[in-house]
Amino acid sequence: MRSPSTPLAVARKRAISAVHVLKTQAGMSDDEYRAMLQAQTGLTSSKDLDIAQLRRVLDHFARLGVKSQGRAKLDRVGTSRQRLLAKLTAQLNAAGRDRRYLDGMVKRIAKVDALEFCDEHALSKLIAALAIDAKRHGRAYP
Numbered sequence: 828m829r830s831p832s833t834p835l836a837v838a839r840k841r842a843i844s845a846v847h848v849l850k851t852q853a854g855m856s857d858d859e860y861r862a863m864l865q866a867q868t869g870l871t872s873s874k875d876l877d878i879a880q881l882r883r884v885l886d887h888f889a890r891l892g893v894k895s896q897g898r899a900k901l902d903r904v905g906t907s908r909q910r911l912l913a914k915l916t917a918q919l920n921a922a923g924r925d926r927r928y929l930d931g932m933v934k935r936i937a938k939v940d941a942l943e944f945c946d947e948h949a950l951s952k953l954i955a956a957l958a959i960d961a962k963r964h965g966r967a968y969p
Contacts, residue, residue: 833946835878835908842881843873849888863887911950912942918957921966932956 850860861871867887868880876884919929933942936956937949945953961967 833948835946839878839881842878842885843876846873846881846884846888849885849893853888853891853893908947908950911947911954914954915950915957918954918961922957922961922964929953 855863864873864876864884865871867883868876870876870880873881873884915929919925929942932953933939933945933949936952937945939945939949
């Protein structure tokens with residue numbers, strides 16, 4: 828079965844493609860490329876990298892003077908996800924709830940095993956559920 832095409836998954840695929848384009852533009856051999864990945868992330872294959880590690884590799888290429896045109900879109904996706912995660916954290920703190928409570932919500936509402944697998948839409952659903960919970964219990968909505 829194919830994995831879902833979430834905005835984060837699409838951004839990750841584009842970042843992997845950008846890394847390979849930059850590798851070619853920089854004229855790196857396969858051995859040089861894998862050594863660079865090992866030095867930057869501790870891994871030797873771009874398919875094993877998460878979005879933060881891919882950003883680190885793209886930043887490394889930028890320091891080398893090789894720049895990707897798709898970088899702006901990757902930054903926007905990561906930034907909006909970070910804002911949503913910060914909002915969730917603020918809501919949890921205001922409610923006096925812990926991470927286990929959120930983990931249960933993730934399984935129940937987003938139908939995934941962990942928060943890391945939630946796309947922006949699922950994170951928005953979680954924020955809405957916490958807002959409803961705050962209203963139900965008479966708490967201020969952060």
